[in-house]
Amino acid sequence: MANRLEDEAVEFLSLFYEERCLDGKEARIRDVCEAIRTDGTYEHTAEELAFGARLAWRNSNRCIGRLFWERLTVIDEREARTEEAVAQALFRHIEYATNGGKIIPTITVFKQGASIRIWNAQLVRYAGYRGDGRIIGDPASLELTDICKQLGWVGAGGDFDVLPLVISVGARPPQLFPIPEHLIKEVALVHPDNEAFARLNLKWYAVPFISNMRLEIGGISYYAAPFNGWYMGTEIGARNLADDFRYNRLPEVAAVLGISMEREASLWRDQALVELNRAVLYSYQEQGVSIVDHHTAAKQFQRFIGNETEAGRGVTGDWTWLIPPMSPAQTDIFHQSFDNRIVSPNYFQEKPPYC
Numbered sequence: 045m046a047n048r049l050e051d052e053a054v055e056f057l058s059l060f061y062e063e064r065c066l067d068g069k070e071a072r073i074r075d076v077c078e079a080i081r082t083d084g085t086y087e088h089t090a091e092e093l094a095f096g097a098r099l100a101w102r103n104s105n106r107c108i109g110r111l112f113w114e115r116l117t118v119i120d121e122r123e124a125r126t127e128e129a130v131a132q133a134l135f136r137h138i139e140y141a142t143n144g145g146k147i148i149p150t151i152t153v154f155k156q157g158a159s160i161r162i163w164n165a166q167l168v169r170y171a172g173y174r175g176d177g178r179i180i181g182d183p184a185s186l187e188l189t190d191i192c193k194q195l196g197w198v199g200a201g202g203d204f205d206v207l208p209l210v211i212s213v214g215a216r217p218p219q220l221f222p223i224p225e226h227l228i229k230e231v232a233l234v235h236p237d238n239e240a241f242a243r244l245n246l247k248w249y250a251v252p253f254i255s256n257m258r259l260e261i262g263g264i265s266y267y268a269a270p271f272n273g274w275y276m277g278t279e280i281g282a283r284n285l286a287d288d289f290r291y292n293r294l295p296e297v298a299a300v301l302g303i304s305m306e307r308e309a310s311l312w313r314d315q316a317l318v319e320l321n322r323a324v325l326y327s328y329q330e331q332g333v334s335i336v337d338h339h340t341a342a343k344q345f346q347r348f349i350g351n352e353t354e355a356g357r358g359v360t361g362d363w364t365w366l367i368p369p370m371s372p373a374q375t376d377i378f379h380q381s382f383d384n385r386i387v388s389p390n391y392f393q394e395k396p397p398y399c
């Protein structure tokens with residue numbers, strides 16, 4: 045009687061052998077089913093792991109950047125067993141993927157199961173502090189910043205203090221690993237036409253490294269599998285710096301650009317939003333850091349749909365996340381609908397190890 049893990053393993057291995065036109069499928073499936081019966085699990089080969097991680101990206105319904113799904117660099121760190129070894133692997137990932145600004149989409153996969161956990165939501169993220177009546181830094185980081193302080197971390201108390209890595213193995217308490225400063229690339233935000241913008245002293249980190257999602261391949265879960273791509277400008281300019289529950293900087297942007305905030309009907313928010321997003325795209329491009337605007341990203345997503353259709357595969361998507369938070373109706377995505385069925389392999393949101 046085949047169990048659920050066997051079914052998922054057979055389904056993935058069949059896909060792996062068929063899509064890669066490899067032979068030897070029957071023998072591999074027999075070995076895997078034997079391992080599942082004997083040990084309750086099985087190990088992916090390096091090739092199966094790489095293919096699974098790329099497939100998981102291709103199946104990520106909320107991702108607009110999937111055109112490049114085959115170009116993912118997969119680093120196999122399944123031998124790492126200590127907090128120190130995990131931290132060193134993460135430093136290598138940050139340096140390799142940043143690549144001086146010419147960002148390389150990369151994932152590092154640690155051993156299967158939930159014993160190794162990265163407590164950070166993103167490898168590079170700014171701290172958030174509750175001051176007297178106001179919040180300094182990133183409100184999204186308040187909880188993790190408190191945990192870091194409880195573990196002995198002392199932050200500078202500014203708006204852009206990079207948090208240390210927080211790594212746990214098994215039931216041991218988490219350990220802190222400050223990221224060497226030379227590994228962290230940041231972009232100072234300037235405006236293409238108005239030099240007064242620089243007075244806002246805004247900046248953001250170059251590379252988003254998501255470290256809190258669970259990678260599932262053929263029934264096996266990897267709870268520590270951080271991955272990076274490059275940013276779409278609106279993530280920084282229309283959400284991280286604009287949301288009133290994040291950095292909430294639109295009023296200051298309007299003020300420094302001389303945009304009156306007197307009446308909502310003047311659309312001052314929309315005007316300030318466009319200028320902030322122009323500054324983000326201009327600054328990243330000027331400083332040689334990969335980034336994509338939401339119009340180009342939407343066109344690339346349409347090419348992804350074309351490629352998948354040509355390959356005889358359906359595309360699944362989550363419309364509510366695929367449309368950009370700025371001028372969504374100016375993209376073709378807005379005027380289409382998508383099947384939001386969840387297909388595996390995939391990346392899944394995972395609750396944090398704390399709480």
Ligand code: HEM
Nearest residue numbers: 101104106107108109149150271272273274275276336391
């Ligand atoms: C290469 C450039 C890439 C771009 C421009 C891009 C763009 C985006 C954007 C804008 C989002 C929505 C994020 C949000 O609103 O918070 C997203 C979601 C997502 N992306 Fe991509 N992406 C890229 C590469 C990747 C890679 C390499 C992976 C994994 C291997 C990936 C997996 C995902 C997943 C799983 C989500 C959904 C996250 C969630 O459910 O919380 N993306 N992507």
Ligand SMILES: N=C(Nc1cccc(CNC[C@@H]2CCCN2)c1)c1cccs1
Nearest residue numbers: 109252253254271272273274275276279
């Ligand atoms: N450009 C990126 N953006 C991205 C992708 C996945 C997840 C996230 C973080 N999303 C969480 C935030 C916070 C709540 C809603 N958005 C960002 C990438 C990050 C890693 C690879 S691509």
